[in-house]
Amino acid sequence: MTLKLFNSLTRKKETFIPIEESKVRFYICGPTVYGYIHIGNARPFIVFDVLRSFFEYLKYDVTYVLNLTDIDDRIINRANQEGVDTSEIATKYARAFFEDIRALGVRPADIHPKATENVDTIIALIKNLLDKGFAYKAGSDVFFNVAKFDTYGKLSGKKLEDLRAGARVAVNESKNNPLDFVLWKSRKPGEPAWDSPWGSGRPGWHIECSAMSMKHLGHTFDIHAGGHDLIFPHHENEVAQSECATGEPFVRYWLHNGLLQIDGEKMSKSIGNILTVREVLKKFSGSVLRMFFLQKHYRSPIDLTEAGLQAAESASSRLKIFYDKLCALLDKNTLTDLKLSVLPEPFASLKAGLISAMADDLNTPTALSNLFEMVREANKLLSKEEHSVEELATLTLVRHEIEETDAFLGLISRDQTDLSSGLVSELVTFLIEIRQELRAKREWALADKIRDGLNERGIILEDGGKGTEWRLH
Ligand SMILES: [Zn+2]
Known part of the structure; x- marks a missing residue:
């Protein structure tokens, strides 16, 4: 069976030829664990899980790696807002991520490397780039020198000159060229930091994925996947730093899924239409969401609408x-x-x-x-x-x-979320209301009985500022 895949690198549909016969080494960019994943984030995890499983159907031996970015500005900001440690935020949302993908019928990857557990590997890669002259120090920061990589822009199809014309250097940035990107960020007060030959600090985002993918899959591996929005700069930078470090091609096939809109609009904080997976799962089961995503080709944009989800629900049932x-x-x-x-x-x-x-x-x-x-x-x-x-x-x-x-x-057997079907959702909301009334009347024992009883059945109640929310274990 010949398998064809659209390779973003060549912009062509190509016959898939593995590096090693019958084996597929496959990396997908995972989440930054600072909040619940939104519904657009779910798409790559579902569609590439289907591809991974289809490879297995074709009798390939697949090594599937999905990383977790567990140190990042957004995690630090969230930890500061909530007055807790960054590791607490990262642990909480990593757990939530695994719950969410499980509810979507996505199997865990073979390896889930975390950035904070691979700092040594990341430091070694940065050192390699400095030794070879592809990176430079600016104070205690380390930057990748984009001008040193002749084919920079080959994945995204962007030209260095055009990028330069549009780029601006932010105030306080010490890099030589606006397109250079950070490999190592020096420590700032109140931030977690690791020791390095350049002083204490933490890795940049792009270098994490290069370090973790090559550690587990080798200098050149078969497939690297992610959302279309990651092509530039994230994946472009991964190519640059990896190929400069090893002198070998980094990835054979780059696969990117199209992005999701909600009712015809881009999901954004400013519009206020960001929808998390768990919000959608309260109304539609994981297998309905899988059906919804699979009804569209993975490279096409997809528009999330109530009518679209209902159509997927009727197909699913x-x-x-x-x-x-x-x-x-x-x-x-x-x-x-x-x-x-x-x-x-x-x-x-x-x-x-x-x-x-x-x-x-x-x-x-x-x-x-x-x-x-x-x-x-x-x-x-x-x-x-x-x-x-x-x-x-x-x-x-x-x-x-x-x-x-x-x-x-995975539309039938991987359904995990019958619990969150419409009727269950209504009943849980009803029980939450009764529990509120009991609490108002100080009938604590009965109120706790409801909470504990739901907990035993896999439903967790979380009391917060906006009332009581519920989620599945
Ligand atoms: Zn990545």
Whole structure:
């Protein structure tokens, strides 16, 4: 099976050829853990989880690395706001991140490196760049010298001259050139810091990903993925510093997902339309969100609307109801001797079409339309009053195909969030109201009974300034 992927580096759809036969070394930029991830952040984790799982379906041995940026200006700001340690913020939101992706049916990566646990590796990489003359010290900061990398801009397609014309040096920055970027930031009062040959400080964001990806996947690896917004400067800078340090190509295939809008508008703090994954999960289950994202090609922009989510919800329940009915019928009528071993038409063609759509740069919309066509055809057989042995055999094979497909799409078996379906959400909100009334009447024992009872059932209540919020364990 030939798998084609659109490579941002060459701007072409290319046949995927792994560096090592049957192996895929795959890195995806993870979150900066300073708050709950928003719904746009969820897209790369879902679509590249599907790609990773599809590689496994094709019998590749995949090493999947997803990092956590656990030291960053935003984490420090949040810690200062809340008057707590940065590690407390990072730990809390790293845990929340894993809860969220689990709810979305995303499997954990093989390796989840954290920046703060890899400072030695990062320092060694910066030292390498300084030794080779690609970086320079300015006070106790260290910067990458962009002018030293001839092909800077090759990933984003930006030209150095154009970038220079538009760039400005911020006041107080000590770098030589506005495009140079920081590798090591010197310590500022009240910030966490690590010792380095250049004085105490902390790593810049870009160098973390180069250090952690190469540590686990080698100097050159197969796939690096992330959101389209990371191409410049983050991924461009990763290419520059990695290739200067090793003298070897960094990544073979760069994959980027399109960005998400909400009701036609870019998600932004100024508009105030930032929606977290957990907010959406209160109304729609994780498998509905997966369906919503997979109904669009991963490279296209996607617009999140209530109507779009409802359409995904009805597709999701059609699939699940079909699967439940199919299993119920087959469990009642187990065939001891399966006569039919070849999937009959039209199922065979539909399945083949589904797989070749997946192999064509992860065309999940076409794959899903084939899947639903299989469901429609199988429903014709299912709805019969009586079933012949041949029909049962066909349905048994169809079930096998659906399950095999679901191993990479994750629309049925990976549903973790029935708890957050509409009715449950309403009931929990109702219980929270009753608990408030009990607390107002100082009936603490009964109020606590509600909280503890929900907790035992995997629902955590969090009392805060804006009232009581709830979330799943
Ligand atoms: Zn990154």
